[in-house]
Amino acid sequence: MVRNYPEISVCNAQCPSRQVLDLIADKWTAIVIYCLSKGTKRYSELQREIGGISQKMLTQTLRSLERDGIVSRMVYPVVPPMVEYSxxxxxxxLIEPLCQLCKWAETHIPEVEAARNRYDRKLL
Incomplete structure (x- = not known):
């Protein structure tokens, strides 16, 4: 059931848009969507492509994205079972905004690291 809210705004503490923002602001969600933006992938392909993600976190992230209608899961009736995600x-x-965010992170990491170093030196 979709509820009616008087003010749709992420600044409104009661607005469910905050839950959606939490979903897409999660680092694993952004990376999974980034990987799936290149096309349909099997679970094992995603796990290989996403360095550092545990099996548990990948499974939780995919389930959450499926529940929220972001990812579809296709199970093929073969032995062994084959599952694809798209x-x-x-x-x-979400491809454009999240891919832009990922590219921004890749481009600006030197500047962020330099700012962190300057900040940390001030604390000493």
Whole structure:
């Protein structure tokens, strides 16, 4: 059931948009969507491509994204079972903003690290 809220705003403490923002602000969510933006992947492909993610975190992230309608999960009736993940049309709307965010992180990490070092030196 979709509720009616008087003010749709992430600044409103009662607004469910905060839950959606929490979902997409999670680092694993952003990386999974980034990987799936390149096309459908099997679980093992995602696990290999996403360095540092545990099996538990990948499973939790994929389930959460599936529940929220961002990712679709296709199970093929073969032995051994084959499962593929892809972005839904709703998930595809996140490609541009999240890929831009990932590119920003890759581009600006030297500046962020330099700022952190300057800040940490001031504390000493």
């Amino acid at each position: 972005l839904t049309p709703l998930g595809e709307t």
